[in-house]
Amino acid sequence: MTRSDKRQRKKRRVRWFSVVVGLLVVGLFVAAVIPKRLQVDMIEVERGDLLVTVDEDGQTRVKDRYVVDAPLDGHLGRIELRAGDPVEGGMVVARIVPLNPPLLDARTKAEAKARLAAAQAAKRQAVASIARAEAAMQLASLEAERQANLGPSGATSVQAIEQAEFDLRGKREALTSARFAARVAEHEARVAEAALGRLGPEGVKGEEQMDVEAPVAGEVLNVFRQSEGVVRSGEPLLEIGDPRALEIVVDVLTSDAVGIRRGAAVIIDRWGGDRPLSAHVRTVEPSAFTRVSALGVDEQRVNVIIDLDDPPEVWSQLGDGYRVEARIVVQDVKDVVKVHDSAVFRHGEGWAVYRVDNGQAKLTPIEIGARNGMEVEVVDGLDPGMLVIAHPGEQVEDGRRIRSRR
Numbered sequence: 364m365t366r367s368d369k370r371q372r373k374k375r376r377v378r379w380f381s382v383v384v385g386l387l388v389v390g391l392f393v394a395a396v397i398p399k400r401l402q403v404d405m406i407e408v409e410r411g412d413l414l415v416t417v418d419e420d421g422q423t424r425v426k427d428r429y430v431v432d433a434p435l436d437g438h439l440g441r442i443e444l445r446a447g448d449p450v451e452g453g454m455v456v457a458r459i460v461p462l463n464p465p466l467l468d469a470r471t472k473a474e475a476k477a478r479l480a481a482a483q484a485a486k487r488q489a490v491a492s493i494a495r496a497e498a499a500m501q502l503a504s505l506e507a508e509r510q511a512n513l514g515p516s517g518a519t520s521v522q523a524i525e526q527a528e529f530d531l532r533g534k535r536e537a538l539t540s541a542r543f544a545a546r547v548a549e550h551e552a553r554v555a556e557a558a559l560g561r562l563g564p565e566g567v568k569g570e571e572q573m574d575v576e577a578p579v580a581g582e583v584l585n586v587f588r589q590s591e592g593v594v595r596s597g598e599p600l601l602e603i604g605d606p607r608a609l610e611i612v613v614d615v616l617t618s619d620a621v622g623i624r625r626g627a628a629v630i631i632d633r634w635g636g637d638r639p640l641s642a643h644v645r646t647v648e649p650s651a652f653t654r655v656s657a658l659g660v661d662e663q664r665v666n667v668i669i670d671l672d673d674p675p676e677v678w679s680q681l682g683d684g685y686r687v688e689a690r691i692v693v694q695d696v697k698d699v700v701k702v703h704d705s706a707v708f709r710h711g712e713g714w715a716v717y718r719v720d721n722g723q724a725k726l727t728p729i730e731i732g733a734r735n736g737m738e739v740e741v742v743d744g745l746d747p748g749m750l751v752i753a754h755p756g757e758q759v760e761d762g763r764r765i766r767s768r769r
Contacts, residue, residue, distance in 0.1 A: 447583060451580050496537050575600065626643055628641070718751050
């Protein structure tokens with residue numbers, strides 16, 4: 364090989380080396396200028412139903428309960444009943460031996476007369492309440508029947524039929540409560556009359572014991588006084604109610620209560636059974652109260668009273684004062700475009716998402732509707748099947764190259 368050939372060969376090597384170095388420099392420049400694809404979580408836009416609920420803890424409560432108290436001053440014998448024991452109407456639940464005549468004064472007799480007068484007034488009021496409840500139920504029954512007859516012809520709406528049925532159910536429950544109150548009032552009047560009859564001009568007639576009876580059938584809920592001893596007239600002895608007639612009390616923020624309507628569906632979770640219970644809102648109480656939150660903030664809240672729709676056999680293990688979780692339905696929108704709440708964020712005066720478009724993040728304004736903390740209804744801006752970025756961070760921007768984290 365001549366000296367000239369060697370020089371040419373050396374020049375070629377230098378050129379190839381320069382080309383390689385140049386390509387490396389260009390590659391490094393491109394890598395520095397063009398950012399890497401950002402890893403993100405992608406979720407799909409869907410079509411389906413969306414349920415908006417107010418979720419709060421609640422407590423079960425026996426609807427109609429009665430406190431048996433001492434009808435007069437005397438010596439109470441030991442009460443053998445325990446919480447959970449069944450009782451029948453008219454069953455003797457306690458016995459009291461009246462105090463001796465010297466221990467009774469004119470005030471005792473005056474108290475007995477006042478108690479009798481109050482019991483008789485309550486009895487008259489209870490009878491009137493039954494009459495009103497029966498009339499209201501009759502009207503509700505006629506309206507429910509009328510709406511049901513109009514249904515096949517399309518002359519009424521499904522909502523009107525459901526509302527009429529709900530009103531009828533409410534009136535029927537009101538009549539049941541009125542009859543319970545009447546039985547209690549009648550019992551109170553008999554007890555007050557019997558107690559007064561034992562008081563003569565100078566005290567007690569005779570020294571025989573007085574039987575205290577249960578006014579209604581049910582179960583013992585609480586025993587306030589079990590051991591024997593002296594009791595005063597009106598002192599609570601025990602409480603009776605029917606645990607098969609339960610209601611649920613849920614207190615909600617007043618800002619949430621304005622969106623809750625009578626008859627709204629309720630889902631009862633975490634009550635101890637293997638499936639949620641169906642229920643409905645009977646009423647939202649008209650008066651609010653103040654409660655201090657766990658964070659020490661004063662909150663205005665109001666009680667929502669809920670009735671169970673499932674038969675007692677399904678929730679027979681529930682008792683008085685049990686904790687449950689209630690999901691009160693305030694909106695139930697059907698067949699809408701929806702996306703996970705984590706993809707939606709504020710953008711100017713409206714809302715937006717980052718849509719995935721050919722490996723890039725595209726800022727997309729959207730119009731939203733109902734939302735429940737998990738999903739958001741998309742009124743405009745997205746179609747089912749599109750991919751959007753969940754939890755977009757500060758690194759995500761319009762046009763940024765992205766790839767799925769999975």
